Amino acid sequence: MIDTSISPDTKGNHSRLGVIFLTLFLDLVGFSIIFPLFPAMLDYYLPSGDGGHSLLGQLIAPLANWAERSGAADPRFMTAVLFGGILGSLYSILQFICAPLWGAYSDRVGRRKVLLITISGLALSYILWFFAASFWVLVLARVLGGAMGGNLSVATAAVADTTTRAKRSSGLAIIGIAFGLGFIVGPAIGGLFALIDLTEIAPSLKAFGINPFSVPALVSLTLTAVNLAWVYRRFEETLPESKREQAKPERRGLAVFRIFQCSEPATRRTNFVYLIYMLAFSGMEFTLTFLAVERFAFSPAQNGGMFVFIGLILVLVQGGIVRRLATPVGEKRLALAGLACGVAAFLALAMAMQLGLFFGALALMAFSIGLASPTLSALVSLYSNESDQGANLGIFRSAGSLARAIGPLVAAFVYFVYGSKSAYLFGAVVVILPLVMALKLPKPHKGTS
Numbered sequence: 001m002i003d004t005s006i007s008p009d010t011k012g013n014h015s016r017l018g019v020i021f022l023t024l025f026l027d028l029v030g031f032s033i034i035f036p037l038f039p040a041m042l043d044y045y046l047p048s049g050d051g052g053h054s055l056l057g058q059l060i061a062p063l064a065n066w067a068e069r070s071g072a073a074d075p076r077f078m079t080a081v082l083f084g085g086i087l088g089s090l091y092s093i094l095q096f097i098c099a100p101l102w103g104a105y106s107d108r109v110g111r112r113k114v115l116l117i118t119i120s121g122l123a124l125s126y127i128l129w130f131f132a133a134s135f136w137v138l139v140l141a142r143v144l145g146g147a148m149g150g151n152l153s154v155a156t157a158a159v160a161d162t163t164t165r166a167k168r169s170s171g172l173a174i175i176g177i178a179f180g181l182g183f184i185v186g187p188a189i190g191g192l193f194a195l196i197d198l199t200e201i202a203p204s205l206k207a208f209g210i211n212p213f214s215v216p217a218l219v220s221l222t223l224t225a226v227n228l229a230w231v232y233r234r235f236e237e238t239l240p241e242s243k244r245e246q247a248k249p250e251r252r253g254l255a256v257f258r259i260f261q262c263s264e265p266a267t268r269r270t271n272f273v274y275l276i277y278m279l280a281f282s283g284m285e286f287t288l289t290f291l292a293v294e295r296f297a298f299s300p301a302q303n304g305g306m307f308v309f310i311g312l313i314l315v316l317v318q319g320g321i322v323r324r325l326a327t328p329v330g331e332k333r334l335a336l337a338g339l340a341c342g343v344a345a346f347l348a349l350a351m352a353m354q355l356g357l358f359f360g361a362l363a364l365m366a367f368s369i370g371l372a373s374p375t376l377s378a379l380v381s382l383y384s385n386e387s388d389q390g391a392n393l394g395i396f397r398s399a400g401s402l403a404r405a406i407g408p409l410v411a412a413f414v415y416f417v418y419g420s421k422s423a424y425l426f427g428a429v430v431v432i433l434p435l436v437m438a439l440k441l442p443k444p445h446k447g448t449s
Helices: 011-033 034-047 053-070 073-107 111-130 135-148 152-163 168-193 203-208 216-235 255-261 265-296 300-329 331-351 355-383 386-418 420-438
Strands: none
Touching: 011 111, 011 152, 011 168, 034 135, 053 331, 073 111, 073 135, 073 152, 073 386, 111 135, 111 152, 111 216, 135 203, 152 168, 152 355, 168 216, 168 300, 168 355, 203 331, 265 331, 265 355, 265 386, 265 420, 300 331, 300 355, 300 386, 331 420, 355 386, 386 420
């Protein structure tokens, strides 16, 4: 029986989905503001270029030496990119560990409480970034932000709470739309506000830890504060007490390891499909700007436009195709179509020497992630019991975080050692594996609830 207080397909549930959408959008904009700043951050935290005898310099030195030995045209820039990749990996590793823990905790205490805790933690991480004159304060901010970044799994579970099983994919597609819009707006805001350096306007602020990136940090903090107030005032609990699970002994440990030991075979297989697919996709995402510069001499502005192009297609696919076709076509078929598009996209990117083919490949890649991501998460939700939604979706999201921690570093190594064509052909081969695995996924039972 469905609890009438959260009965699906009501005006109240549409309102909840709108609140969740804005919550995710604000969260992802604040998160992605830092992306275009990584190269400049290395220049700031290592002003001498080698870091001297500092601990940070000693950590960066192997990257710089490897970049020089690789024969890169600009070893300094490659070092900066690898530096940014490691910071991004640190954030993703913390998400990998914490997302299933937050998801499982929300199964016991409700979604609203966990969202308030994690958003507050993100706000604190941005405060640390604002005062991060020291590199190690920046690292602490990224660690805290990554640990609190598991709220995506909680928001995903909240969508699952408010949609019927038949409409699960169309509901979860709003997460992909928020992703697409957030990753369009966030880097643009970061690049714009990075032009404002408070240490040049008022040099005395340096004594308080203010740094050249404090304004983007302040913007992230402001968005997060708005998000926190929005959730506090507008977000209504989606998981009633009658459906909350009691703490189970087997979940008192690190729930992250259940990605390998999940009791439901279909859920475990779906997690591995997503993990392997995202390894390839995150590697492509990380090396794509290098490919554009190498083959077409793209400027930073053109690279930004390229991601806007991808983001717009992503929004259209998830907001149009997935929401309309998930019910008549089915999640498994759409996921298979997305994975097949991924194989084709990697092959096209490997061969793309003309702009037309290049942008066609980018469109295929946007179709791939736009079809695969929401439908795979919907399959995990549909394979799960109501009391396991948060935990299982947290494990699913942590699989993506693990992929984002490993994929960019592996892709960068293959790209710079073996060349762009080999790297993208390798990506195509990698995506074939989850495509084959997904063929054996069972058809989910949707029922009427």
